[in-house]
Amino acid sequence: MILTNIDSVPGKTIVQHMGLVQGSTIRAKHIGRDIMAGLKNLVGGELRGYTELLQESRDEALARMTDQARLLGANAIINVRFATSSVAQGASEILAYGTAVRVE
């Protein structure tokens, strides 16, 4: 599965469009990470726990999107976009969407 965020797949030709595909996940942060983050807030710097949490969620959203594209018989997704929103205090939704296509 080839993913790009431009309207083509460089080096290949699009032969068929399969429509919009999307994948999303909603994750909550857990209390241990929150306490560490609270401490880190005093001195500043990277919060590795959160970086990993959001990276995992994003990978999950991408995996769900590619699964959907595979079911449609596509072998590439173009114009991939991401959207993030807080749905509740301490929980966020990560959404990935794009256009499934068949390339040769």
Next chain:
Amino acid sequence: MGFLVVLTLLLLGLVVGGSIERNHFRDLEQREHASRHRVVLSDKHCDDPRPVARASLAVGSVVISTDYFKQFLAAWRLLFGGELRGHATLLERARREALQRMKESAPHADLFLNVRFETFMISQNSQNALGTVELFAYGTAIRFVRRLDDDLDVPSPHDARR
């Protein structure tokens, strides 16, 4: 007693936070210098005539938080208005770090097209309006065909589901 605690936290933020920030900027400069030949563009197309061997999505992200001293300064700023310099450097280094991680996630790429940034606020506590923030960079990594290209069979990271 309460005053002493606040003073200690402020000093901790100023000294430790400041040193973390300086080290981070130094580290960023080295890595940016090392990867300066791999160009990042916000355009969707490039005029390079070379044939493309592979295109893939590259992402990089970082969650970063500000220190207590800067939060204290920002609280004052919110009374009188003006630029929040402490928060500006926080966002700058987060953005540069995210971009650098995006480049490092695709070590074989020669060029990055349509690179976009997204900012996502994580902490929504009332006392630290801009405490913790995620910076996310993504783009399309392009690898051109080499004359002796033997890496065309490298599987895409999205082929296998972990």
